[in-house]
Amino acid sequence: MRLAARLREFNVMFQLHWILGITAGAILVVVAVTGALMSFQQEILDWINADITAQIQQAGEPLPPPAIIQHYAAAHPEQTISSMFWRNDRPYPVVVGYRTPQTTGRHGERIALNPATAQPIGDIRGETTFSFIRQLHQRLAAGATGKWLVGVSTLTLVVLCLTGLYVRWQRRPRRRWRWLWPRALGGKLAGEWHAVLGVWALLAYLLASLTGLWWSFDWYRDGARALFASGSRGDAVALDSAHAPLDLDRVWSTIAPRVTDAQTVSVRLPRGPGQPVAVHFVAADAPHRYANDELSVNPATGALLAAAPYRDRSAGDKLLESVYALHMGAFFGLPGIVFMMLASLCMPVFFVTGWLLYLRRRRMKRRVPASHAAPTRSGPQDGAILVAYASQSGLSHRIAVRTADALQKGGRAVRLAGLAELGVACLAAHDKALFIVSTYGEGDAPVAARRFDHQLGKPGAPQLAHLEYVLLALGDSDYGPTYCAFGQRLDRGLRERGARTLLAPIEVDKGDAAALDRWHAVLSQSFGAALTDADPGFSRWTLVERQILNPDGVGAPMAWLRLECAGAPSRAWQAGDIAEIRPRHGDPALAAWLSTHKIDSDVHELRAALAHKQLPTRVDLCGQTIRSWAVGLPDLAARDYSIANIDRGQGVELLVRLARDGDRTGIASGWLIEQARAGEQIDMRLRANPAFHTDAQRVAAPALFIGNGSGMAGLRAHLQARIADGHHDNWLIFGERQRAHDFYFQDEIRAWHEAGQICHLDLAFSRDVDDGRYVQHALAEHGERVRDWMARDAGVFICGSHDSMAPAVIATLREILGAEVFETLNIGQRIRLDVY
Numbered sequence: 016m017r018l019a020a021r022l023r024e025f026n027v028m029f030q031l032h033w034i035l036g037i038t039a040g041a042i043l044v045v046v047a048v049t050g051a052l053m054s055f056q057q058e059i060l061d062w063i064n065a066d067i068t069a070q071i072q073q074a075g076e077p078l079p080p081p082a083i084i085q086h087y088a089a090a091h092p093e094q095t096i097s098s099m100f101w102r103n104d105r106p107y108p109v110v111v112g113y114r115t116p117q118t119t120g121r122h123g124e125r126i127a128l129n130p131a132t133a134q135p136i137g138d139i140r141g142e143t144t145f146s147f148i149r150q151l152h153q154r155l156a157a158g159a160t161g162k163w164l165v166g167v168s169t170l171t172l173v174v175l176c177l178t179g180l181y182v183r184w185q186r187r188p189r190r191r192w193r194w195l196w197p198r199a200l201g202g203k204l205a206g207e208w209h210a211v212l213g214v215w216a217l218l219a220y221l222l223a224s225l226t227g228l229w230w231s232f233d234w235y236r237d238g239a240r241a242l243f244a245s246g247s248r249g250d251a252v253a254l255d256s257a258h259a260p261l262d263l264d265r266v267w268s269t270i271a272p273r274v275t276d277a278q279t280v281s282v283r284l285p286r287g288p289g290q291p292v293a294v295h296f297v298a299a300d301a302p303h304r305y306a307n308d309e310l311s312v313n314p315a316t317g318a319l320l321a322a323a324p325y326r327d328r329s330a331g332d333k334l335l336e337s338v339y340a341l342h343m344g345a346f347f348g349l350p351g352i353v354f355m356m357l358a359s360l361c362m363p364v365f366f367v368t369g370w371l372l373y374l375r376r377r378r379m380k381r382r383v384p385a386s387h388a389a390p391t392r393s394g395p396q397d398g399a400i401l402v403a404y405a406s407q408s409g410l411s412h413r414i415a416v417r418t419a420d421a422l423q424k425g426g427r428a429v430r431l432a433g434l435a436e437l438g439v440a441c442l443a444a445h446d447k448a449l450f451i452v453s454t455y456g457e458g459d460a461p462v463a464a465r466r467f468d469h470q471l472g473k474p475g476a477p478q479l480a481h482l483e484y485v486l487l488a489l490g491d492s493d494y495g496p497t498y499c500a501f502g503q504r505l506d507r508g509l510r511e512r513g514a515r516t517l518l519a520p521i522e523v524d525k526g527d528a529a530a531l532d533r534w535h536a537v538l539s540q541s542f543g544a545a546l547t548d549a550d551p552g553f554s555r556w557t558l559v560e561r562q563i564l565n566p567d568g569v570g571a572p573m574a575w576l577r578l579e580c581a582g583a584p585s586r587a588w589q590a591g592d593i594a595e596i597r598p599r600h601g602d603p604a605l606a607a608w609l610s611t612h613k614i615d616s617d618v619h620e621l622r623a624a625l626a627h628k629q630l631p632t633r634v635d636l637c638g639q640t641i642r643s644w645a646v647g648l649p650d651l652a653a654r655d656y657s658i659a660n661i662d663r664g665q666g667v668e669l670l671v672r673l674a675r676d677g678d679r680t681g682i683a684s685g686w687l688i689e690q691a692r693a694g695e696q697i698d699m700r701l702r703a704n705p706a707f708h709t710d711a712q713r714v715a716a717p718a719l720f721i722g723n724g725s726g727m728a729g730l731r732a733h734l735q736a737r738i739a740d741g742h743h744d745n746w747l748i749f750g751e752r753q754r755a756h757d758f759y760f761q762d763e764i765r766a767w768h769e770a771g772q773i774c775h776l777d778l779a780f781s782r783d784v785d786d787g788r789y790v791q792h793a794l795a796e797h798g799e800r801v802r803d804w805m806a807r808d809a810g811v812f813i814c815g816s817h818d819s820m821a822p823a824v825i826a827t828l829r830e831i832l833g834a835e836v837f838e839t840l841n842i843g844q845r846i847r848l849d850v851y
């Protein structure tokens with residue numbers, strides 16, 4: 016159960032990370048960018064005010080500070096001077112703070128004076144801009160609310176750092192340097208940059224946020240003081256003389272020798288009786304530019320009341336004194352400031368890449384119209400008709416999407432949902448439902464619907480007397496006793512719970528067009544919904560290339576085919592999707608059948624009509640002409656093939672194994688491999704297969720690919736997609752008969768492996784004397800790694816033979832992970848199948 020708990024923990028961390036990121040991100044961008052702009056505020060101001068500096072230099076020696084105050088005070092008797100700031104390390108105006116009777120607020124007014132003349136120096140360019148930038152940084156220029164928002168966002172940044180680090184650790188790259196450098200430049204690498212820059216910026220963000228909170232929340236500041244202050248420094252110094260008048264010359268004679276070499280000096284004059292003169296200065300040899308020494312001076316006598324040099328303070332006091340320096344990075348000198356600034360400038364990159372990742376996940380998730388949100392668990396929902404599907408290879412899903420669209424266009428409120436995300440209890444929320452389900456395995460529900468299947472069969476399942484439904488069951492009568500078994504079980508379960516069916520379930524054998532027509536008729540008669548837009552029909556594709564991949568192998572020939580769309584560009588597809596091909600009889604087979612039944616084989620039109628039809632063993636025209644009889648024959652069922660590549664404008668690639676029954680070859684595979692010539696037109700359409708897509712929530716999670724034979728097709732498409740997207744946590748376990756003949760796409764796969772784009776490659780060749788293993792054996796050898804990968808949020812993709820491979824692989828996974836964890840992962844659709 017430890018693994019299951021870790022998986023839950025991961026989900027919580029991940030969700031927290033992206034939800035906080037996309038909500039607080041915009042504020043963090045403002046705060047970070049304004050912070051970066053302030054990193055070199057002083058240098059920028061000096062630069063744009065170079066003329067003022069020159070003016071100061073030309074004016075000669077600076078006056079002593081008391082003289083400046085006296086000059087200024089004499090000229091402005093209505094003002095009370097409250098503070099003075101000057102620099103010794105470079106030519107710079109003296110900044111005098113003063114108050115008038117009209118002044119409100121804590122800080123009063125400020126004026127810049129020429130230190131040599133004590134005359135006002137005029138406006139310092141850029142000061143107002145920087146003051147606004149500071150306002151934005153501290154409070155979004157929006158008063159107390161802004162300050163609170165900045166504070167909360169700063170707290171959020173701490174959580175983002177910690178959850179980001181956790182997610183990165185769980186999905187840690189195998190190679191160390193990849194923590195710190197992305198795998199490639201450009202391309203769709205939002206996730207890679209997000210993660211790598213995150214590691215670089217992490218310390219800076221933690222430092223900036225943990226110190227930034229100092230200005231956001233009183234409780235934080237008080238807490239820090241309680242934790243770190245030594246208590247040896249009292250701020251207030253009690254004075255004997257309550258009403259002592261200020262004697263600037265005496266005060267200055269105490270201060271002057273101590274601050275002659277100081278970089279900067281700030282003097283605060285008493286605002287009321289009983290207060291000392293407070294002096295803060297940064298000594299010439301101070302460890303950083305905000306390491307202030309402090310003096311407290313009696314305003315009347317000039318006696319030194321207290322001196323607190325920075326270097327003599329306790330570590331805790333130094334820390335508290337250095338909060339600003341840490342916040343700015345100045346604590347670590349110039350490199351610290353530069354690092355902090357660059358990290359802050361990266362914040363928009365996180366925001367943008369974070370959103371891109373979020374939108375990508377959403378886009379991938381949105382396989383269905385927007386109104387198909389997950390149903391809630393209570394109360395009928397605005398009369399919405401539920402269209403519920405369970406699909407393993409995408410056909411039921413496609414019919415469900417079209418059905419939902421048709422109902423919506425007919426003005427009905429619709430909720431489209433997979434049984435995977437519906438609990439039985441959700442049915443209470445609807446009084447009308449359409450179920451479109453297929454059967455898999457040996458009469459099982461498709462993997463994603465197994466929990467629903469199980470729930471419905473349990474004695475405590477809720478009553479559904481309010482529910483009316485129609486059911487479309489997809490299956491294949493070749494499976495004999497388990498034909499449409501799940502559809503029938505679902506129908507029984509619903510009826511047993513009191514639900515009423517509006518008509519007997521419609522069974523669709525191998526995608527039978529006549530049964531689907533009946534479904535369309537039901538939709539239009541019972542629900543007023545016409546399927547106006549035609550089912551994406553077959554398009555004409557051209558067979559461009561074909562190659563037998565295992566010419567001398569012991570197994571049946573495996574062909575690689577490339578087809579290009581002959582007409583308008585076909586719809587886009589994604590890794591995991593399926594190509595449906597409408598097969599035809601090869602010319603020799605058709606000629607043989609025609610001659611057996613003594614039908615005139617020279618009529619081209621007739622041959623064309625018969626080529627796509629199921630040819631009966633007996634010909635009984637029942638009075639029809641041979642042509643109308645031929646047209647009425649059922650079509651050959653379309654064949655499904657996993658698409659073996661991603662869409663790069665080079666057409667669709669497939670792997671087709673030649674099927675053999677004694678000395679007869681399969682109709683479709685025989686035609687595709689042995690008879691169709693390059694340039695031949697082939698009817699094909701592409702079908703989305705969501706059950707074998709990458710989970711939109713976990714595109715960047717590691718992926719384990721397991722398959723055999725032509726299952727390489729589905730795995731290869733996924734590998735291509737992931738590698739193109741910069742996701743290299745790929746583990747491929749592939750099995751066939753002989754390494755020398757059956758290692759399909761060997762060059763490509765080896766190159767990926769050598770480039771680190773597949774980090775683990777395990778091969779199993781059952782007919783090789785030095786091997787003799789199957790994929791499940793290769794899997795079993797790496798139990799520890801499997802557990803580790805699953806804990807790192809990995810997804811498993813299994814593609815290939817349903818009979819010989821999938822059950823054994825599933826049993827091995829169950830053994831490695833434990834039945835309970837396996838079920839959790841299975842229900843969570845972390846294990847995805849494309850088996851046939």
Ligand SMILES: Cc1cc2nc3c(=O)[nH]c(=O)nc-3n(C[C@H](O)[C@H](O)[C@H](O)COP(=O)(O)O)c2cc1C
Pocket residue numbers: 405406407408409410411412452453454455456457458459461489490491492494497498499500525526817850851
């Ligand atoms: C591995 C495998 C097992 C299947 N098992 C059954 C079965 O037991 N009974 C049945 O009626 N159809 C079975 N089928 C056929 C599917 O139900 C049929 O192809 C259906 O159209 C698939 O619909 P879907 O694409 O929505 O999953 C099976 C198909 C495959 C590939």
